Amino acid sequence: MARPRILVVGAGFAGVECVRRLERRLSPGEADITLVTPFSYQLYLPLLPQVASGVLTPQSIAVSLRRSRKHRTRIIPGGAIGVDPAAKVCVIRKITDELVDEPYDIIVLAPGSVTRTFDIPGLIDHARGMKTLAEAAYVRDHVIAQLDLADASHDQEERASRLQFVVVGGGYAGTETAACLQRLTSHAVRRYPRLDARQIKWHLIDIAPKLMPELGDRLGLVALEILRRRGIEVSLGVSVAEASADKVTFTDGRVLPCRTLIWTAGVVASPLIATLDAETVRGRLAVRADMSLPGADGVFALGDAGAVPDLVKGGDAVCPPTAQHAMRQGRKVADNVIASLRDQPLQPYEHQDLGLVVDLGGRDAVSKPLGVELRGLPAQAVARGYHWSALRTNVAKARVLTNWVLNAVAGDDYVRTGFLARNPATLRDFEHTDAYLSAEQVRAHTAALRASGT
Incomplete structure (x- = not known):
């Protein structure tokens, strides 16, 4: 009997946490795990401003997937551009521009967001x-x-x-x-x-x-x-x-x-979400508290892609699309994927807010850990301590810490690399927002696959 196929779309906070949990808690023969991502790293988004200002090198916040995983997950280098829940097929555009069709039994949608x-x-x-x-x-x-x-x-x-x-x-x-x-x-x-x-x-x-x-x-x-x-x-x-x-x-x-x-x-959910032709809340898939999508067998959505009900606030509130929520949702959705494979009940996602940190550079910062308001150096220590601890590999932690120390001692540099100097560098170019199929195109594509017997 073929093993169940789990497809995780996106290597952001939610997707990586989900894959890590699946690898730890599933036995090697229990399921096949595949991750779709155009890059072989997890980008630590909160530190991007420090890359832009030169405090950190780009490599410092690009956390290698090959270093942090247990070598059980198959990684497809590309981006998901369409999903047909009825056919249980995900259409993927590889980094070579080749289109491939990836069948799945369970899909976890964590493709992140694009600039609004x-x-x-x-x-x-x-x-x-x-x-x-x-x-x-x-x-x-x-x-x-x-x-x-x-x-x-x-x-x-x-x-x-x-x-x-x-x-x-x-x-x-x-x-x-x-x-x-x-x-x-x-x-x-x-x-x-x-x-x-x-x-x-x-x-x-x-x-x-x-x-x-x-x-x-x-x-x-x-x-x-x-x-x-x-x-x-x-x-x-x-x-x-x-x-x-x-x-x-x-x-x-x-x-x-x-x-x-x-x-x-601001940001909006990835254009991939529109290809499912399902109910949305402000562009995010309207999922249950256990992050499963109603009316679509084996589909879970979280992070920027899923409007996960906020059970702490109640009412119509949904969890904000923050890194803090995405990481916790990734772990919880992995548990629910495993539960569905083992015919066990799914559990809802609930959270406790850890607070907020804002690094304004140098000694300037404001933070609110667990409701405690901080400013100045104490806030800076909390902000950088939180970000440093959230990095998933020791190599990434060492690089970031070294860069912080070097910048504090030696100051800034003003070197232009020039490797993007001739690119138009528009939002569309960098975020590839025009690469996705429409819901009708996805259904037509999968229908042609079935007709051809592939």
Whole structure:
């Protein structure tokens, strides 16, 4: 009798935790485990701003899957672009662009998210994201290039536009990105004899009325004061009305000469979710508390892909798509997959919030572990201690710790690698949002497979 086939889509926090748990708790002959991911690493997303600012090297937060797994899981290098729950087939585009069809008995959907965009003129062509390792590396090169070009220019208008930076999004990603990059550019002035620190201007804008509301009013105001004290202009209740190559227009009518627009205004579930043609909640699959999808046999969804009911808050609340939840959901869904294989009852996901940490670079941070409000060095120690402990391999921990120590002792460097200099580097290019099939295309594809007998 053939062994059950478990297919896990995505190597983010949820997918990796699920695979690790399955490998530990399933006997070698109990099931076949396959993981679909375009990269052979788990990206530790919360530290991307530190890669963009050069505090950490890209390799530091790319945690090797080959090093952390037990060599039982088969890894398909590619991305899932469609799922047919009726046929129990997942369509995968390999990194060679070859399409393959992967049958499954149980599928765990943890494909993560993509940057949320709006129908704003020029946004797709001129904004840069901060969701992938390539985007962080590109943003770093781009920001340093603006300093280089401004220092070399005799044109005051060009210099002004190159030294003005806009970050959209007052959540964790946007706030930490603006803080870390502002710190980089403020330190860089000492290395550029023709630049003045007063010429470099950073703007952080968000349509929301508060900065990082999850922190609470008091800590949110502390974070706001830290940013403004460092010279970052924070504008709330404002967004982008239009973007071009050398200027950004805000919804309040301001027009800024600007060559750098970093877009971190939220995320949406992977386009893969739409291919299932199932009920969604704000773009995420409407799953039960045990993370199974109603009406679809053997389908589980979690993390950014699943609107998992928040049993602690009750009502219609769903768990926020954070790394903290994704890791715990990954372990719980693995237990439920095993339970379904062994004809045991599935268990609901419940959580206890561990708190929040925000690293603003240097000695600046705000944290709220288990409801305790911290700021300054104690908050920084908690933030970095949490991130360091969450890294899954000792090699990754050693690299991150070494980079932190080196940066603290030697300071920043301002080297451009240049390997992405000629790429258009749009959101679509880096996140491959146009690679997915529609639900109708997936069904037609699998129907053709059945008709051909393959």
